[in-house]
Amino acid sequence: MQHERPIRVLVAKPGLDGHDRGAKVIARALRDAGMEVIYTGLQQTPQMIVEAALQEDVDCIGLSILSGAHMTLLPKIHQLLVEQEGEDILVIAGGIISDADAAELKNNHGIAAVFGPGASTHDIIDFIRAQVRPTTVEG
């Protein structure tokens, strides 16, 4: 049996950079698209992000990262999700990430999409809507 509910998204900023304007713009756009956005603030460790995502039972994690540490932090988040039975959660990333790194993250580290500067919020919203796997419980 499937039941409808708003799509729930965790918007998080892993690592140490202190710029969350982009994350806030995305959070607001997702809200206006009818999604429930859990915003956790700056300087999150991969452990904190994965724990929050599992407690909140989100459908999607949106990671905003500008510090350049994405090749360390994003694979770690994916690894923790796999370890804790959360690999069905859609993970997307945004920020300053080179094409080569983006390809590596998508191919080998469970990141479904990378949205760089200039990506439109509509594209992000459409991508999430198309890709989330709805919760199914039978009973």
Add this chain to the structure above:
Amino acid sequence: MELATLVEKALAGNRRALSRLVTVVETGDALAQRALAQVFPHTGKAHIVGVTGAPGTGKSTLVNQLALHWRQAGRTVAIVAVDPTSPFSGGAILGDRIRMQALGGDPGCYIRSMASRGSLGGLARATGDAIKVLDAAGYDVIIVETVGAGQAEVEITREAHTVIVVEIPGMGDDIQAIKAGILEIADVFVVNKADREGVERTVRQLRMMLHLGAGEHRDGWEPPIVQTVASSGLHIAEAAAAVEQHLAHLQHNNLLRQRESQRLEREWNTILREQALAALHARVPAAEWQQLLQQMLERQIDPYAAAARVLDQVFQPSDIDVV
């Protein structure tokens, strides 16, 4: 996954299953009802503490500190934090976790954000059901943080054993303090940001209000007033102690069972109301609803008479003694 397996895993302490089960009851559909039937026998053990107050008074920060305090005392804590849903898009930004970072990584603490999804009383419609799931999962204390509340969002009294109303210095004059509504529901007052100017005045006004009502306090309990600075942790132990004393007062005077009985009766009535209405809709043709509505618009029939027309078709007229 099978519902029975999900419930079993959630009650055994699997967090992923617990989160999923909260999601299931949050939808309020037939599956949610079956889930609650399995959960309900295990409920009734937790101390449910409500935290309410105006936006920006420091509710989330206070909840964070209280949770840390009770964790240090060896008790497990679950938090349900409600934030408003947009009336336009149906979306929401749930930001209460930002103030609760210190609780991250603690297996004895579980935090869940809920969007109000159209409810206006300060909680979501399914907050009570989420509390039941967390209660059944064995958390000792469940802290429920309401939407930033104004004067009339008093639904939290229906769910919590102990209600904390958070005030800050400089909000309103002494007439605000004697108005009906949110100030009446407090079992414990916390005057937060007590390092700010005007704190004495706020405390004095609350005290005056309480003394005006002396002798009529609910359950024979005069709400204590605790001054805190939640951002630095000042006097959090005193606030926690006041909450614990209130629970002891309820237990000692056999009031806990009485409150629970009232709570269940209200919940049962709410469910009956919703389901009776749904049953009426199912049994009276839609065209007839429309026709009655049209007649009301034309002022040919009043709403009470329109209700009687619908009821007469479903119940025997002798069954109902409509006022």
